[in-house]
Amino acid sequence: MRLMLRSWYVFEKDLRQEFKSRYSLNAILLFSIVTLVAVSFSIGTFSASAEIKSALLWIILFFSAMSGLAHVFVREEEKHTADTLRLVTDPTSIFLGKFFFNLFLLLFLELIVVPLFFAVMNFKVAHTGIFLSVLLLGSTGLAAGATLIAAIVAKASAKGALFTVLSFPILLPVLISGISGTKIAVTSDTFQAAGSEVQMLFAFSVVIITAALLLFDFVWNE
Amino acid sequence: MQIFAQSIGKYFGEKRIFQYISFELNDGESLAVIGPNGSGKTTFIRILCGLIRPSEGILYYSDNDKKIGWPDLYHQIGLVGPYLELYEELTARENLAFFAKIRNLQNCDKWIEELMSRFLLRGREDDLLKEYSSGMLQRLKYVFALMGKPKILFLDEPTSNLDQQGIDIVYEIMLQQKRDGLLVIATNDPMDLKYGDSLIEINA
Numbered sequence: 001m002r003l004m005l006r007s008w009y010v011f012e013k014d015l016r017q018e019f020k021s022r023y024s025l026n027a028i029l030l031f032s033i034v035t036l037v038a039v040s041f042s043i044g045t046f047s048a049s050a051e052i053k054s055a056l057l058w059i060i061l062f063f064s065a066m067s068g069l070a071h072v073f074v075r076e077e078e079k080h081t082a083d084t085l086r087l088v089t090d091p092t093s094i095f096l097g098k099f100f101f102n103l104f105l106l107l108f109l110e111l112i113v114v115p116l117f118f119a120v121m122n123f124k125v126a127h128t129g130i131f132l133s134v135l136l137l138g139s140t141g142l143a144a145g146a147t148l149i150a151a152i153v154a155k156a157s158a159k160g161a162l163f164t165v166l167s168f169p170i171l172l173p174v175l176i177s178g179i180s181g182t183k184i185a186v187t188s189d190t191f192q193a194a195g196s197e198v199q200m201l202f203a204f205s206v207v208i209i210t211a212a213l214l215l216f217d218f219v220w221n222e
Numbered sequence: 223m224q225i226f227a228q229s230i231g232k233y234f235g236e237k238r239i240f241q242y243i244s245f246e247l248n249d250g251e252s253l254a255v256i257g258p259n260g261s262g263k264t265t266f267i268r269i270l271c272g273l274i275r276p277s278e279g280i281l282y283y284s285d286n287d288k289k290i291g292w293p294d295l296y297h298q299i300g301l302v303g304p305y306l307e308l309y310e311e312l313t314a315r316e317n318l319a320f321f322a323k324i325r326n327l328q329n330c331d332k333w334i335e336e337l338m339s340r341f342l343l344r345g346r347e348d349d350l351l352k353e354y355s356s357g358m359l360q361r362l363k364y365v366f367a368l369m370g371k372p373k374i375l376f377l378d379e380p381t382s383n384l385d386q387q388g389i390d391i392v393y394e395i396m397l398q399q400k401r402d403g404l405l406v407i408a409t410n411d412p413m414d415l416k417y418g419d420s421l422i423e424i425n426a
Contacts, residue, residue, distance in 0.1 A: 002326070009324045013309070020311045020350075080307040083273050084366075087301060089324050090293055221275065 010097020028068035054182035069146040070163040073154035095216040103143035134181030137201035141174040148212040230279035252405035254418025263408040300372030310352040373403040
């Protein structure tokens with residue numbers, strides 16, 4: 001119980017900091033909107049198939065996440081507050097707090113970008129349940145993986161490039177299953193059709209969160 | 223409360239920072255760590271606070287002959303150092319409220335108010351830390367370190383950035399800490415050294 005409470009305080013602190021600086025939010029929102037506009041102008045609204053539109057949605061979400069999610073740990077290292085945080089609480093609370101913050105940021109981004117994508121790209125889904133499940137589970141996996149990788153790269157010198165390069169192979173299963181699940185949400189009207197994609201995204205999230213909880217103590221303190 | 227260190231050493235890769243440092247510190251005692259710039263005083267303090275791990279040696283904390291592990295030590299340790307920063311996007315009040323909640327400090331509002339008055343920061347609680355001067359930030363770091371009434375206080379360059387009034391307050395705090403718990407200071411200032419009962423010299 002205390003663990004979740006401490007994680008909540010870390011999340012609340014990060015949210016307060018973000019509200020005042022808007023660094024990550026501005027980065028991911030601007031990136032996603034610019035990409036969406038560029039994509040819609042270049043391929044048009046009606047020419048692309050459901051497969052291509054599904055892939056474009058996840059590419060926008062993935063690279064927008066890459067542009068802002070590393071900031072949770074990079075900020076702590078660059079502003080020399082990481083030691084202060086190490087001194088007051090345990091690594092697990094810090095990881096969970098930062099993970100919840102990244103997940104919140106990603107869901108907030110999706111709240112704005114996904115309806116815009118639907119409108120601009122004339123994108124329609126046949127099964128909203130599949131689409132929302134894939135989006136939520138994919139975001140959970142993305143946020144968990146990105147949070148762990150952000151902690152690893154925070155002490156490196158070329159943080160930005162390293163974050164994306166490291167994230168891509170680790171988060172590739174989310175991207176592939178996310179694209180595949182979204183495509184099924186467009187074409188199929190039964191939930192069973194997307195069973196394997198939803199299972200894959202759920203399993204990935206569980207594995208990455210468990211691995212992160214086990215590894216984070218070492219990553220944070222070494 | 224007791225700190226026990228035996229043959230502590232630290233290496234960064236192949237580079238040896240220091241080795242074979244041993245000491246024992248009990249309640250009511252203080253230790254001063256001296257050494258030229260770059261000798262590893264800060265690294266030594268960071269090891270004692272649990273911020274980094276020693277490469278070799280034994281280090282533990284005990285209370286009434288019972289060893290204390292890290293989750294419990296978060297509440298026993300206070301640290302002021304040049305590398306320890308608070309959140310500049312937040313106000314002093316928001317910073318202190320966050321640290322009080324995460325350390326589970328109960329009914330500490332009055333004590334924090336007292337500390338803010340003592341360090342002459344009353345009335346500036348709602349200012350963002352990025353608007354604070356370096357001296358005010360150093361004072362606020364003392365409030366942060368003392369808000370949990372720590373049994374062990376680590377001070378790395380305790381009087382840096384402070385004016386004479388601030389230095390006098392810090393010396394009062396150091397005297398009080400020596401009476402009530404343990405004090406470890408890393409410094410090269412001869413005035414600060416008066417507050418160390420024993421001395422460890424680290425040479426690069």
